[in-house]
Amino acid sequence: SQGIIERDETPMEKEIARLHRVDFEFSDIFYFCRKGFEAIVEDEVTQRFSSEELVSWNLLTRTNVNFHYISLRLTVVWVIGVVVRYCFLLPLRFTLAAIGITSMIVGTTMVGQLPNSSVKNYLSEVVHLTCSRILVRALSGTIHYHNKENKPQKGGICVANHTSPIDAIILTNDGCYAMVGQVHGGLMGVIQRATVKACPHVWFERSEVKDRHLVTKRLREHVADKSKLPILIFPEGTCINNTSVMMFKKGSFEIGGTIYPVAIKYDPQFGDAFWNSSKYNIVSYLLRIMTSWAIVCNVWYMPPMVRKEGEDAVQFANRVRSAIAHQGGLTELPWDGGLKRAKVKDTFKEEQQKNYSKMLVRKGSIG
Amino acid sequence: MLLGRLRGLMFAWHTTRRKLSSSQPGAASPFGSWRCEGCGGDLAWEPFLWLREAKVGFSHSQITRLYSRFTSLDKGENGTLSREDFQRIPELAINPLGDRIINAFFPEGEDQVNFRGFMRTLAHFRPIEDNEKSKDQNGPEPLNSRSNKLHFAFRLYDLDKDDKISRDELLQVLRMMVGVNISDEQLGSIADRTIQEADQDGDSAISFAEFVKVLEKVDVEQKMSIRFLH
Numbered sequence: 051s052q053g054i055i056e057r058d059e060t061p062m063e064k065e066i067a068r069l070h071r072v073d074f075e076f077s078d079i080f081y082f083c084r085k086g087f088e089a090i091v092e093d094e095v096t097q098r099f100s101s102e103e104l105v106s107w108n109l110l111t112r113t114n115v116n117f118h119y120i121s122l123r124l125t126v127v128w129v130i131g132v133v134v135r136y137c138f139l140l141p142l143r144f145t146l147a148a149i150g151i152t153s154m155i156v157g158t159t160m161v162g163q164l165p166n167s168s169v170k171n172y173l174s175e176v177v178h179l180t181c182s183r184i185l186v187r188a189l190s191g192t193i194h195y196h197n198k199e200n201k202p203q204k205g206g207i208c209v210a211n212h213t214s215p216i217d218a219i220i221l222t223n224d225g226c227y228a229m230v231g232q233v234h235g236g237l238m239g240v241i242q243r244a245t246v247k248a249c250p251h252v253w254f255e256r257s258e259v260k261d262r263h264l265v266t267k268r269l270r271e272h273v274a275d276k277s278k279l280p281i282l283i284f285p286e287g288t289c290i291n292n293t294s295v296m297m298f299k300k301g302s303f304e305i306g307g308t309i310y311p312v313a314i315k316y317d318p319q320f321g322d323a324f325w326n327s328s329k330y331n332i333v334s335y336l337l338r339i340m341t342s343w344a345i346v347c348n349v350w351y352m353p354p355m356v357r358k359e360g361e362d363a364v365q366f367a368n369r370v371r372s373a374i375a376h377q378g379g380l381t382e383l384p385w386d387g388g389l390k391r392a393k394v395k396d397t398f399k400e401e402q403q404k405n406y407s408k409m410l411v412r413k414g415s416i417g
Numbered sequence: 418m419l420l421g422r423l424r425g426l427m428f429a430w431h432t433t434r435r436k437l438s439s440s441q442p443g444a445a446s447p448f449g450s451w452r453c454e455g456c457g458g459d460l461a462w463e464p465f466l467w468l469r470e471a472k473v474g475f476s477h478s479q480i481t482r483l484y485s486r487f488t489s490l491d492k493g494e495n496g497t498l499s500r501e502d503f504q505r506i507p508e509l510a511i512n513p514l515g516d517r518i519i520n521a522f523f524p525e526g527e528d529q530v531n532f533r534g535f536m537r538t539l540a541h542f543r544p545i546e547d548n549e550k551s552k553d554q555n556g557p558e559p560l561n562s563r564s565n566k567l568h569f570a571f572r573l574y575d576l577d578k579d580d581k582i583s584r585d586e587l588l589q590v591l592r593m594m595v596g597v598n599i600s601d602e603q604l605g606s607i608a609d610r611t612i613q614e615a616d617q618d619g620d621s622a623i624s625f626a627e628f629v630k631v632l633e634k635v636d637v638e639q640k641m642s643i644r645f646l647h
Contacts, residue, residue, distance in 0.1 A: 054482045056644040065640075074591065074607045076615070076631055079514060079573055080640040082594070086518040087542050088643055089508035091486060096506055100489055328492075389507050398511035403596030406513065410595060410607070 054092045058084070062405055073410045094383060098290050099390045100329075101322045108319050110342065135341045143188050143340045150184035151237070155244045157181060162247025174248040175226050182222040189216065190344040195224055200351035202227070202310035205276040207269075209302060210312040211374055212284035213292040214325040215332070216339065217314055220347060227282040228252060228272065232259055250278055266305060273307040280310065285367065288387040291324040292316050295375040296387040300363040303370070308354045311370050313378035317346040328390065350377045474543055474559060475536070479645055483539065487532050497529035498522070513594045517573050525578075541569045544642040564629075566641040571628050582623040584608055 065081045109131045157177035164170040186193065201224070202208040208227060210217060221227060229251045233242060242253050252272060258264055272278055285298035292315065303309070316323045321342025325335045339345065352373060357366045375382040386392075475483065488494075490502050503519045504510050512518065522530045522538045530538075540560040558565060574582045574590055587608045595604065615623050615631045623631075 054479070054486065054646060056646055058644070074611055076570075076574070076611070076628065077635045077637075077640065078594070079570060079590070080635075080637070082512055082514040083518060083570065083573065084542070084641060084643065086509055086512045086515060087539070089506050089512065090503065090518075091483070091539065091643060093506050093508045095508065096489070103485075385507060393504070394507040394510045398507075399513060399515075400596055402511060403513050403594065404598050407595040407598035410599065411603070 055088060057088055057092075062402075063409060066406075066409060078406075094294075095385045095389055098294050098296065098383070100291060100326060101324050102291055102293050102318050104318055108343070110321070135343070139190070140341050143190065146184060146188035147340070150181050150188055151241065153184065154178075154181035155241060158244045158248040162244070170248070178222060178226050178245075178249065182219055185219050186223045189219075189339055190342075191216075191220065191223075192344060192346045193220055193223060194348045196348065196350045198224075198351060200310065200353050201225055202280040202312075202351070203308075203354075204279060205273055206280040206308040206310050206354065207273060207302060207305065208280050208282050208310045208312055209285050209298070209370060209374075210282070210314055211292075211295045211378065211380065212286045212289055213314065213316060214289055214323045214335075214339075216323065216345070217284065218282060220314060220349065221282060221312065224349070226279050228279040230254075230269070230281055230283055232256060252281065262301060266301065269302075269305050273305055285371075286387045288390055289325045289327060290387055291326075292318075292380070294381040294383050295371050295378075296383050296385055298367040298371045300367050303357070303363040303367045306357075308356055309366075309370055310354050311352040311374050311377075313350040313352065313374045313380075315348050315350075315378040315380070317348075320344040320346045323347070348378075352377055474540060474561065475645070480536070483536065484532060487535055497531045498535065499529055513596070514573065514590075517590070517593070521569065521572065541566055542641060542643045544644065545638050561642070563637050566637050567629055567632060568625065570637075570641065571625050574623075574628075580625060581620075582612075582628070584612055584621060587611065587623075 062081060066075075066078050109128050154177070157180075158174070161170060161173045161177055164173070208221070210221065218227075218229060226249065228249065229245075231242075231253060233239060233253045233255055242251070245251055246253055250272070252268060254265065254268075269281060272281060283302045285302045286296050287299050290296050321339065321344055323339065323345055325332075327335075330338070355366075355370055355373070357363075361369070372382060374380075487498070490505070491498055492502060492505070493499070500519055500523070503522070504515070509515050509518070522534060524530075524534065537560065543561040545561055545563070571582070572578070574586060576586045576589060588604060591604050591608060599607075612621060612623060615627050617627050617630070618624070
């Protein structure tokens with residue numbers, strides 16, 4: 051989708067070029083002023099935390115931000131669409147989802163009773179795959195997997211870009227992973243407790259999550275055991291709207307082991323999969339998903355990557371992120387996904403101030 | 418969510434009825450079909466009426482996009498932006514003059530800016546088009562004229578709004594731009610030199626006329642403009 055403005059990428063040094071050989075001029079603020087206004091009109095970061103705007107309408111009012119009346123015929127078509135989606139598709143999908151979740155809980159509990167053996171692992175895999183496929187059907191998901199030869203192997207870590215909670219289901223549709231996450235209450239907690247009996251998922255208590263060393267240690271132990279399923283991690287830490295990949299947190303890349311990057315790209319024409327957690331809670335999100343036309347996405351498995359000599363975790367994370375962004379056709383942003391809720395650090399502002407100060411003293415007669 | 422959908426549906430029904438039952442002369446224009454004088458209309462569309470009259474100069478599609486930008490920044494969903502809403506933009510928060518820029522949106526003593534005020538401030542940054550330069554001057558000066566752009570920049574420096582940039586004000590703005598990287602003495606001498614060069618009437622402060630004189634050779638139109646698409 052097109053932007054509102056065309057940004058001027060002239061660097062500060064060129065912009066604040068000196069007319070005379072002096073250090074400060076009144077016109078210096080023009081640069082900061084314009085940059086500020088460009089950011090107000092359109093900035094790279096906040097647009098990633100809301101749903102992508104579509105070029106042409108797909109008959110879902112939720113995806114047309116500038117909804118306005120076009121014609122009577124279109125409205126009638128839209129009304130028919132609403133009836134089909136809410137009265138026909140929604141009940142079917144809801145039933146399927148209920149069946150899927152129930153069979154997951156019952157199946158994994160039953161498999162969990164067995165003693166640890168290869169039979170148990172096989173059965174656990176069957177149960178997970180089957181229930182996952184039922185759930186994907188419940189969302190009318192059409193998933194295209196590419197490069198299946200690069201599928202994550204046991205003892206590895208699978209990293210992917212994060213758009214919504216259903217990313218996990220999309221991936222488990224095609225293989226078994228060990229999930230990593232926080233223990234929740236309610237229905238989610240029931241599912242977590244049931245599945246962990248059948249398959250060694252890694253669920254952390256809320257208090258444990260704060261302790262980064264504990265988290266890293268447990269994950270390291272899991273990865274070291276080559277018979278265990280690959281871990282599934284979303285290093286962005288939060289849901290982004292599937293037009294870009296934001297900063298990867300380095301924690302996952304410090305564990306060691308082989309990283310299997312996966313790129314997930316949803317087709318926005320059929321339904322918006324992005325979960326805007328500040329605007330919608332999980333229930334209304336699931337309702338929106340179940341009343342979309344479909345969830346269509348492409349999943350690319352990419353060749354495994356390991357940390358190179360002399361590369362630290364941050365550089366490795368950036369390398370993996372570039373690869374995922376390139377494959378999925380997403381833009382890369384160095385900004386932290388945590389900016390959805392948190393304020394940006396002052397160090398960035400201080401950097402700008404430093405650059406400007408260098409310009410002031412460099413050419414001036416002072417210092 | 419359902420309420421929004423109902424609203425959309427009612428809106429579509431309402432405009433259908435109007436189209437079928439009347440032959441309003443304004444129905445042809447894109448704004449005309451949204452307006453409803455009879456029943457009080459949908460308040461959300463009110464800003465568009467004002468903009469058409471005030472000739473802020475943006476095109477229909479630009480206004481629509483800027484309105485959706487405004488609503489996406491408006492986290493409280495009350496039709497106005499507060500200072501916190503602006504500070505949530507990371508690229509603005511790291512701008513050394515971010516606070517001064519945000520301040521420019523809020524009129525004296527106010528904490529909220531509505532879409533009208535938002536557009537008025539943004540209008541300063543519209544590029545000056547060629548066909549506007551030759552327009553006759555009997556109407557009010559457009560907000561994006563060279564003089565108004567310079568006035569906007571002047572107000573960024575003039576912290577106490579007394580129409581003069583004093584040494585202290587200049588020092589404060591300089592301090593915002595350089596952070597902790599330059600000492601007080603150095604900054605003081607930079608400020609002194611700048612004022613000395615620009616000051617013509619010897620009052621150790623810069624008035625708007627002196628400000629304009631200093632910047633007469635600068636391409637203000639280009640530096641203080643944002644390239645809006647379509």
